[in-house]
Amino acid sequence: QVVLVETGGGLVQAGASLRLSCAVSGRTFGNYAMAWFRQAPGKEREFVAAIWWSGGSTYYADSVKGRFTISGDNAKLMVYLQMDSLKPEDTAVYYCAGRWSRITTIQLADLSSWGIWGQGTQVTVSS
Numbered sequence: 001q002v003v004l005v006e007t008g009g010g011l012v013q014a015g016a017s018l019r020l021s022c023a024v025s026g027r028t029f030g031n032y033a034m035a036w037f038r039q040a041p042g043k044e045r046e047f048v049a050a051i052w053w054s055g056g057s058t059y060y061a062d063s064v065k066g067r068f069t070i071s072g073d074n075a076k077l078m079v080y081l082q083m084d085s086l087k088p089e090d091t092a093v094y095y096c097a098g099r100w101s102r103i104t105t106i107q108l109a110d111l112s113s114w115g116i117w118g119q120g121t122q123v124t125v126s127s
Contacts, residue, residue: 006096
């Protein structure tokens with residue numbers, strides 16, 4: 001059983017920063033890529049960022065480019081999301097997702113592309 005656990009969420013003011021962490025446990029060998037999604041109440045789950053373990057390539061949603069940075073520690077199978085200049089519209093439950101086969105950029109935003117999901121961590125940004 002592969003388990004993803006997100007931590008680091010909280011309540012912050014607009015303009016502040018948070019760093020989310022996602023720990024991968026269980027049968028982790030062969031993990032190909034990781035991603036962050038978010039979902040606000042009443043809205044669909046939205047792609048935020050992804051990272052490929054091989055080479056460390058990253059991809060971001062336009063809404064977070066320049067503000068969020070995804071990174072990973074391959075040895076520890078930990079993925080992070082550094083969120084700077086947070087805005088109220090960033091308020092959502094943030095989910096970590098993993099994939100154990102190849103994926104292309106065009107597939108990233110498709111929820112079905114990701115086989116394993118964490119339980120989510122709440123990020124609330126006040127005005």
